[in-house]
Amino acid sequence: MAASSSSSPKKPILSPHLFAIFLATIILLPSNTHASLREFKSIISFGDSLTDTGNLARLFPSIAASDLGNFLRLPYGETFFHRPTGRWSNGRLAIDFIAQKFGLPFIRPFVGSCADGNASGCANDDFRHGVNFAVAGATALDKDFFDTYGVEIPFPSASLDNQLNWFEHRFLPVVCPEPQDCKTYIENTLFFVGEIGGNDYNYALIQANKTLEVAQEFIPYVVKIIASAVVDLIKLGAKTLIVPGNFPIGCTSKYLTVYQSSNKRDYDPKTGCLNWLNEFSQQHNRALRSQLGCIQKRNPNVAIIYADNYGASMRLYRNPKKYGFSRLGSLYACCGGEGPYNISLTTNCGNPGSYTCPDPSMYICWDGLHFTEAANRHIANILVEESFDGPTLIAEGHRCSSDMYTDI
16 A cells, blocks of 8 residues: 555564464365365465565566655665565565465565566576565556546556456466466465555545545445455465455554644544544445455355454554554654654655654554554464454345445
8 A cells, every 4th residue: 555645634372383284274264164274385465565575666667766766765675675675664564474474485576577478587486486466556446436536546557457467367377377287276375365445545535635435435346346356366266365454544654644633532542543544444344344255155165364454453553562662653654754753745755855763673654654574573473373264254234246246
C-alpha cells in the first residue's frame, strides 16, 4: 500500500523443526477437511507494497530518478540487506519471514525475471520455490472504476487482475509447460492473495480527499475483486490460499497526520489510533471474511485461510513495550520529516530533507504507511502462530451468491 504525496482534508516456544510442522498443520485446516501435514514447495504472492519485493522498480525503471523513487534510496533496506531492494521497509517484509519459516528462499519478483522472459542468466528452476507478483501502489480495482469517482491512480497496469494475468499467461507457461506439471506445482504452492485493497482506499481518502462515505462505497467492489481472484486461482488448481485482511489504518502515522483532530473522542485512549478509520478497516475485513466463507463453503476440499492482519498489528499498538517498541515508536514514523508523528506531507522518507530515527527496531511504522522490519517480524510470527483461522471461516450473515462472488 504505497501512496506518495498527500494533501489534508478534514498477537510455547518450539524448536525450528517442530515449529515448521506446527505451521504446516495450522495452515492446512479448511473448514470441512481433516488436518494434514505437508510441506509447501513454493509460495506465490499477489498484493501491493506491503508484499512487493522489487516489482515496481522493475516495472517502471525511470521511477528511480523521481520523487516516487524514494524507496530505491537508503535508508530503505539498510537494516538487513544494507541496500535498497525495492521493499518498502528498512529490511525484510512479513512475506520474507514467512518464507524463511518454511525453509524457502526469499520470493523473487516476477517482473524482469527469466520467468517473465525479459532476463538471461537464470534457470526456470530458480522460480519453482515461488514468485512474487505484488507491486507497490497496486490496487484491487481497475482504472475505469476510479475514473468514475475522479480518483487518479499512478500504476493502473499493476492491478490485481493484471497480476493474475501475469501468473496465468506469462509465468505458468514458462515454469510448467506441461499440464500435469502445472497441476502438481499449483497444488503444492501456498498462495497469498494480498494484502490488497489498501491503496484503493488510500488514493480515495488521502490523495483525492474523498469522504469516508465515498470510501465505504468502494468496499463491496474491492472485496468482490479479491473474491474473484481467489475463485480464479481455485479454478486453476490452487488448494491452499491465504487471504490477508487490511491493517488498522487509523494507527498509521500518515493517516494520523492527515486526519488530525482536536476532538479527543476521535482517538482510542489506549492506543492513540483514530477510531473511525480503524472501524472502516474492520468494515472491509468483515465483508472480506464473509465472502471468503461463502467460497469456502462451496469448495470444501480447498483451504482458504483469512489472515488477521488487523488483529496481529493491533497487538503491537496496544502493548508496544511487550514487543520491544518505545511508546513514541508505537505511532510515530521512524523515517520521515518535520511534522506530527514524524511525517511531512511534502517530504517522503529517502528524499532530501527527510531524516531517520537512530534505532528502527524501536518503531512500528517505518515511513508513514509501511512497517519496520521489527514490526514485520512480529506480525508474521503472530499470523503463523495464532491468527490463521481457516477452520472458522463462515459466511457471516452474508447471502452467498451463486457464482461465489459478492453480490453488489
